[in-house]
Amino acid sequence: MNRPKTIPELRQEIQASAKLQADSQGAISKILGLNQATVSRILRGQFKRRSKAVDKVLVYANISCITETPLPPFEVTVTHLEKLAAARSPNGRHAAKLIRLAAELLESSLPPTGEDVMPVAQPAS
Secondary structure, rough: OEEEOOOOHHHHHHHHHHHHOOOOOOHHHHHHOHHHHHHHHHHOOOOOOHHHHHHHHHHHHHHHHOOOOOOOOOHHHHHHHHHHHOOHHHHHHHHHHHHHHHHHHHHHOOOOOOOOOOOOOOOOO
């Protein structure tokens, strides 16, 4: 069964695209009629949803928005919760924002590398 790719899947494919890495951001922005800063942000994966600008970059890089790969269980749960929270009320919109934020935080939580770890003060002996 085909499904739309998630934003993390699209980010990963954009960042791995040989065509997008081979061409300069300036050239891409001129071809697509986008601001260079917008292209830079998209190529770094700094977008939260599909927009016309993201779609232009996807078309330019020949990246499909559809996949046959099933969603992992976590993303199925998040998608289901987002649908439940999609009510056209302030509470539904707030719930959807909180769910997306929680998903992004969980998605980006990687174990710290040696450079990111703050040194802990040793007690005086």
